[in-house]
Amino acid sequence: MTNRLTDEQLIRYFCKVVSNNGFLAPVALRLTVMTASEWNGRPVKTAATNGEYLLVNPYWATALTPAEIMGVILHEIWHVAAGHPWRGVGYPPNQSNICMDHEVNGFCLDAGATLPKDRIWDPKYRDWKFERIYEDLFGTPPEENDDDLIVEPPEGDDKGEQCEDGKQPEQGDEGDESEQSEDAGTGESGTDGPAWGEVWDASHEDGTPLTEEECQQALGDLAEEIIRGETDRIRAGDQDGYGGSAVIDRVMRPKAHWAKRISALVKKTGKVIGSTYRRPSRRTMATGVISPHKIKSSIDEIVFAVDVSYSVDMVRLRVFFDHFERLRETIFIKKIHIVPFTTVASNDAVQVVKHGQKLPRKFQIGGGTAFAPIFNWQRRYAKRAEMVIVFTDLGSNDYGRKPKCPVLWVSSDPINNYNRPPFGSAVEIDTTRRGY
Numbered sequence: 001m002t003n004r005l006t007d008e009q010l011i012r013y014f015c016k017v018v019s020n021n022g023f024l025a026p027v028a029l030r031l032t033v034m035t036a037s038e039w040n041g042r043p044v045k046t047a048a049t050n051g052e053y054l055l056v057n058p059y060w061a062t063a064l065t066p067a068e069i070m071g072v073i074l075h076e077i078w079h080v081a082a083g084h085p086w087r088g089v090g091y092p093p094n095q096s097n098i099c100m101d102h103e104v105n106g107f108c109l110d111a112g113a114t115l116p117k118d119r120i121w122d123p124k125y126r127d128w129k130f131e132r133i134y135e136d137l138f139g140t141p142p143e144e145n146d147d148d149l150i151v152e153p154p155e156g157d158d159k160g161e162q163c164e165d166g167k168q169p170e171q172g173d174e175g176d177e178s179e180q181s182e183d184a185g186t187g188e189s190g191t192d193g194p195a196w197g198e199v200w201d202a203s204h205e206d207g208t209p210l211t212e213e214e215c216q217q218a219l220g221d222l223a224e225e226i227i228r229g230e231t232d233r234i235r236a237g238d239q240d241g242y243g244g245s246a247v248i249d250r251v252m253r254p255k256a257h258w259a260k261r262i263s264a265l266v267k268k269t270g271k272v273i274g275s276t277y278r279r280p281s282r283r284t285m286a287t288g289v290i291s292p293h294k295i296k297s298s299i300d301e302i303v304f305a306v307d308v309s310y311s312v313d314m315v316r317l318r319v320f321f322d323h324f325e326r327l328r329e330t331i332f333i334k335k336i337h338i339v340p341f342t343t344v345a346s347n348d349a350v351q352v353v354k355h356g357q358k359l360p361r362k363f364q365i366g367g368g369t370a371f372a373p374i375f376n377w378q379r380r381y382a383k384r385a386e387m388v389i390v391f392t393d394l395g396s397n398d399y400g401r402k403p404k405c406p407v408l409w410v411s412s413d414p415i416n417n418y419n420r421p422p423f424g425s426a427v428e429i430d431t432t433r434r435g436y
Contacts, residue, residue, distance in 0.1 A: 005061040005069070007035050013066065014054070017073045021111065024074075026229030027081040027222070033073075035061075040207065046196035049076045050203070051085035051218070060196075067114035074113050075197055078104035083222060085202040086215040087130065092138075093198075099133040101194045118195035298332035298355075303378050303385045305339045307392035309369040314362075316412050320391050321359050323429060337382050342367030345377040369393075371421075372400025379403065394419040394426075 011033060018028045035058035036044045047056045054076050061069055079085070082104060088096045101120040106127070108115060125133050202218060203209055210218070304324075306317065338351040340363050351360050371390065378385055387406045393413040399422055407424030409415075415426050 003062060004058040005035055005056065006058070010035055010056055010058075010061075010069075010073075013070050014073050017070050017077070021074065021077075023229075024077050024081055026225045028077045030225065031077070031080065042200075046198070047072050047076055048198040048200055049079055049085065050200040051080050052202070054080075064116055065114070068116045071108060071113040071115040072197060074108050074111065075101075075104055075115065078107050079197075079199050080222075081226070082130070083219045084130065084199045086210070086218050086222075088199055089201045089210060089212075089215055091134065093201075095138050096130070096134065097194050097197075097199055099130040099137060100199050101197065102133050103128065103130045116196055120194050298334050299386050301335045301337070301382065301385050302333060303337045303339055303374070303382050303388040305341055305345070305374040305388060305390045305392075306363065307342075307369060307390070307395075308340045308363045308365050309342045309367050309395065310365065311369065311395045312365075312391075312393050312412065314365060316393075317363065317391075318361055320410070320412065320429060321361055325359060337385065339374060339377060340364070341370075341374055341377075343370040343373065345373035347377065347381060350377075350381070369396040370398040370400075371396055372398050375400045375403045378405075388424075394421070399423070 014028070014033050018025050021028075030052075031049070031054045032052060033054045034056075036055045037057055037059065038044055039048070039053065039055055044055045044057045046060050047054075049055065054073065056069075056072065061072075064072070079100060082100070084096075084100045084104075088100065098120055102122060102125040105115060105119055105121040106123075106125065109121065125136075128136075201209060202215070308317070332355060334355055336353045336359075338353060338360055339345050340349050344367075349364075353359055369392065371392075374388065374390060378388055385405055387408065388403060389408045389410060391410045391412070394409070394411050394415065395413075397419075402423040407421075409421045409424055409426040410429050411426060412429060413419075415428055420426055
């Protein structure tokens with residue numbers, strides 16, 4: 001090879017990768033492929049994609065074999081096919097890149113690709129979504145603007161409420177998580193970022209970030225392109241061993257972490273009730289001004305509907321409650337209406353849990369599933385509820401009337417087009433293991 005990879009060589013390798021992986025063609029052909037040492041003022045150290053461009057550093061590539069260059073190209077195309085430039089918005093770049101590499105490198109290796117040395121791949125994460133890998137490696141994803149995250153109770157002084165064991169939290173604990181999330185390149189081996197290849201967040205042409213709605217729209221457009229391409233291939237009789245269904249599934253399934261969804265809802269409904277200099281606002285610190293961190297009010301009242309039909313077993317329920325208890329450690333919720341439901345939601349079975357009290361763990365299991373009774377009960381008995389969270393396997397299409405407050409559907413089963421709720425936000429949660 002010459003002392004640099006040329007655009008002509010890169011395109012030739014790219015075309016060969018696409019011809020060998022026809023189901024990825026709709027994704028690959030949307031990309032502008034070029035060699036670059038920098039792009040829009042940002043260095044391209046190895047290879048990178050933002051969902052629109054596939055960039056390869058021409059000098060770095062000279063150390064690779066042709067097979068490895070094609071492996072890098074396939075690797076970057078898979079990042080786009082999996083929706084990573086949009087799914088990763090808000091995550092620390094280095095940490096998210098590690099998790100995304102675990103997800104796509106399995107696909108590349110299964111396809112027989114040759115990847116450069118120091119590839120990131122653990123068989124443990126085969127078929128895991130990158131969000132789940134992130135939780136396993138780094139814990140709950142940080143908030144994009146976590147100055148507003150509720151970490152203190154709305155009443156009392158700066159010391160906050162006591163923990164259940166009676167001990168006061170350590171001074172400065174509240175700022176630790178956000179500070180660590182910014183320092184994304186530290187930790188155990190392998191947490192300094194991938195050795196090669198980057199996923200950049202998708203953005204507008206002027207570099208400003210996309211909103212969550214724009215990210216979801218982009219993922220929907222990507223899925224439509226994949227579906228159209230898959231349909232055309234099937235009509236033409238061109239079907240390969242891998243198939244496009246895996247790509248479609250990666251793009252169409254819900255991506256946002258469920259706890260982040262609830263936190264986002266809190267930020268919309270919470271009211272500022274105080275401030276503290278113990279954790280200064282990072283937003284104003286960037287301008288050289290030290291301002292107090294704003295403490296937002298808790299959620300006063302929510303409805304937590306629990307599917308106790310035959311299709312949702314007690315093991316799933318207990319694991320989900322473990323997840324929910326972890327969430328309560330970071331979000332102050334004054335009152336929770338625990339509403340067990342099947343085809344009915346009986347007021348006699350409802351339990352009210354206040355801050356500091358433990359959630360119930362035992363329910364009578366049995367019956368079918370209907371969602372309409374949840375919202376009928378909420379309109380009658382919990383009119384002031386600021387949100388409704390429904391834990392279910394989505395085993396019903398009886399949704400009833402949409403409530404006025406936000407609804408978050410947390411599903412223990414995969415969410416697809418046929419069972420996606422007609423209103424509210426829907427996310428999947430892993431109930432095969434406890435905690436995050």
